[in-house]
Amino acid sequence: xxxxxxxxxxxxxxxxxxxxxxxxxxxxxxxxxxxxxxxxxxxxxxxxxxxxxxxxxxxxxxxxxxxxxxxxxxxxxxxxxxxxxxxxxxxxxxxxxxxxxxxxxxxxxxxxxxxxxxxxxxxxxxxxxxxxxxxxxxxxxxxxxxxxxxxxxxxxxxxxxxxxxxxxxxxxxxxxxxxxxxxxxxxxxxxxxxxxxxxxxxxxxxxxxxxxxxxxxxxxxxxxxxxxxxxxxxxxxxxxxxxxxxxxxxxxxxxxxxxxxxxxxxxxxxxxxxxxxxxxxxxxxxxxxxxxxxxxxxxxxxxxxxxxxxxxxxxxxxxxxxxxxxxxxxxxxxxxxxxxxxxxxxxxxxxxxxxxxxxxxxxxxxxxxxxxxxxxxxxxxxxxxxxxxxxxxxxxxxxxxxx
Numbered sequence: 001x002x003x004x005x006x007x008x009x010x011x012x013x014x015x016x017x018x019x020x021x022x023x024x025x026x027x028x029x030x031x032x033x034x035x036x037x038x039x040x041x042x043x044x045x046x047x048x049x050x051x052x053x054x055x056x057x058x059x060x061x062x063x064x065x066x067x068x069x070x071x072x073x074x075x076x077x078x079x080x081x082x083x084x085x086x087x088x089x090x091x092x093x094x095x096x097x098x099x100x101x102x103x104x105x106x107x108x109x110x111x112x113x114x115x116x117x118x119x120x121x122x123x124x125x126x127x128x129x130x131x132x133x134x135x136x137x138x139x140x141x142x143x144x145x146x147x148x149x150x151x152x153x154x155x156x157x158x159x160x161x162x163x164x165x166x167x168x169x170x171x172x173x174x175x176x177x178x179x180x181x182x183x184x185x186x187x188x189x190x191x192x193x194x195x196x197x198x199x200x201x202x203x204x205x206x207x208x209x210x211x212x213x214x215x216x217x218x219x220x221x222x223x224x225x226x227x228x229x230x231x232x233x234x235x236x237x238x239x240x241x242x243x244x245x246x247x248x249x250x251x252x253x254x255x256x257x258x259x260x261x262x263x264x265x266x267x268x269x270x271x272x273x274x275x276x277x278x279x280x281x282x283x284x285x286x287x288x289x290x291x292x293x294x295x296x297x298x299x300x301x302x303x304x305x306x307x308x309x310x311x312x313x314x315x316x317x318x319x320x321x322x323x324x325x326x327x328x329x330x331x332x333x334x335x336x337x338x339x340x341x342x343x344x345x346x347x348x349x350x351x352x353x354x355x356x357x358x359x360x361x362x363x364x365x366x367x368x369x370x371x372x373x374x375x376x377x378x379x380x381x382x383x384x385x386x387x388x389x390x391x392x393x394x395x396x397x398x399x400x401x402x403x
Contacts, residue, residue, distance in 0.1 A: 001387070002033045004075035004100075006066075006091060008082040009040045012253075014225065015304050016107045018279075019198050020081045023383070026201075026376055035073045037066065039086040052085065053152045057159055059088040066094035077387050080104045080170075084153075089160050092169035101394040103386060105174040106184055107301050111166060114153040115142040118183075119229050119298040122340075124321075129186060133158045161187065171397075172390035176302035177323045183299075192393065194386045197327075198302045199379035200370070205311045208283040218356075219246040220349060221289035223282060223305050224296075226253035231295030231319065231340065236262055236271070238346045243268030245353045247293075250274050250285060287312040291352050291359055294318035297339050302327075310370040315362035317348050333366040 005027075007020045027034050039062070044052050055061070062083075070078070078095050080102065095102045110116040113128055114137040121140075128134035134154045137143070143150040160166060166188055173188055174196045175181035181193050220239075224230050232255060239247045240262075249259065252275045263271045277285070286292060292309040299322030306327055309316050316334035318324040328334040335352060337344040352359050372378075 001077065002035075002073060002075045003027055003387075004035050004037060004069060004073055004078045006037045006078060006080045006083070006087065007039075008084055008087045009038065009042075010082075011041045015198075015301070016082055018304060019105075019107070022199070022201055023079075023379075026380055026383075030380060035069070035075065037069055037087070037091070041085055043086055049148075053155075056085040056088055056152055057156050058090045059086065060090065062087045063090040063094050066091040067098070070094065070098050070100055075100060077101050077103060077390060079387075082107065084110055084156075089156070089165050089169070092165060096169045099394070099398060101171045101387075101390040102169065103172045103174065103390045104170045106176065106180060109180070109183065109299070109301075110153070111157060111160070112183060112186065113137065113142075114150050114157065117229060117298045122228060122297065124298070129183070132161055167192075171393040172386055174386060177326050179299065179322055179326050180301065194382075194389065196379065196382040196386060197374060198304050198307055199374050199376055200304070200307050200311045202376045204280065204283065205308075208280065208287055208312065212284040212287040218290040219248050219288070220291060220293055220353070221248050221250070221285060222293045222295075223250040223286065224294075224303075226251045226255040226259055228255065229296065229298040231297045232259060234340055234342050234345065235293060235295050237342055238349060239271050240266050240268075242346060242349060243270050245270065245349060247271045248274070248285065248289070250277060250282060252276050283308060283312065286314055289314055290356065291334070292316045293349070294324060295337075295339075295345060296321070296324065299323060307370065307374045310366040310374065313363040313367040315352075315359055315366050317345075317352060329365075329369075331362075333362055333369050335362075 005024055009017055024034055078100050083089055083091060092102055108116040109118055114134050118124055118126055120142055127136045134157055138147055138150050138154050141147040141150050143153050173193050175184055175193055176197055178195055181195050184193060222232060222235055226232055247270060260273055263273055286309050292314055294303060294306060294316055296319055302323055306316050316328050318328055318334060318336060319339040320336035321339045325336060328336060330336040335348045337348050
């Protein structure tokens with residue numbers, strides 16, 4: 001199969017970029033012919049605000065590039081990961097014009113919420129979910145704390161809802177969890193939504209398992225972007241009071257300096273922090289942990305870190321919220337706590353640290369969960385089924401229009 005992959009990279013690398021690269025590698029490994037259409041949001045820095053805003057809503061340049069790529073490469077399917085901000089939804093229209101089936105992975109909640117997170121002022125917020133124009137987000141400046149920048153995203157959402165882009169120009173959507181599928185069903189026809197979680201590369205995981213002994217250096221581990229909605233500040237407060245449990249933090253982001261300085265002022269010195277490290281080394285750190293901590297205070301898409309922990313046989317202690325509540329079975333593959341509840345987080349961590357045998361059994365259950373749901377092979381089967389569904393949906397639509 002000839003597959004065209006489309007992705008708009010963010011200014012800071014994140015999980016979507018890793019998933020895009022992993023799926024591309026998997027498709028190549030399976031013998032498919034793969035071509036890319038890549039854009040990078042760092043290109044925006046050279047544009048004035050008006051030009052950037054217009055391009056984000058509908059990019060003529062992206063439309064033309066996509067049109068040319070399709071004519072040259074002749075893909076049987078076009079799989080989008082992200083179009084925000086440079087590629088824009090205009091690329092869907094080029095595919096539609098030339099009759100090529102389109103699949104879109106829904107990595108975040110951008111087409112429902114301008115902030116893409118359903119979070120405002122540190123709390124879950126869904127007030128824009130039923131609005132054609134997400135005016136509450138504009139009022140509060142939910143994206144980047146700017147009313148003007150939020151207005152741009154709101155216009156993308158509004159215009160494409162009016163044009164029915166989401167329902168007519170995309171043949172199949174990939175929701176990462178059943179939870180997110182339910183949210184997107186507010187604006188996307190149910191027959192176009194399929195659930196396919198992220199996955200871990202089996203070969204990379206096995207290399208990690210061969211390299212590192214589980215719990216060789218037992219500690220609690222937090223690994224992720226250092227931003228407010230990830231709950232890292234509350235986690236710090238827990239471990240500053242819990243000096244007997246070592247915590248390792250791996251990540252970077254706007255809160256890095258604040259977190260690092262707070263750690264320096266921790267008398268017990270039981271907390272360490274490192275910026276992002278090589279992916280294989282990060283997996284070794286996961287393998288060596290007694291448990292992974294995931295105190296996120298927003299719904300999340302599908303946290304790849306959790307799947308990687310499961311693959312390494314490491315249980316996860318996480319917020320009872322959104323994707324985390326769906327992925328983790330409380331008491332079986334990890335422990336769940338009320339989001340943002342410092343006392344409960346502390347109680348769960350204390351219990352986990354003092355019950356190593358029970359946590360080890362959860363780790364074995366987590367590994368079985370990985371083998372059942374999050375391997376490369378299962379992901380590939382699901383992806384091929386979704387591609388076939390998109391092809392059939394496109395064919396049916398063309399047959400209807402031809403009558």
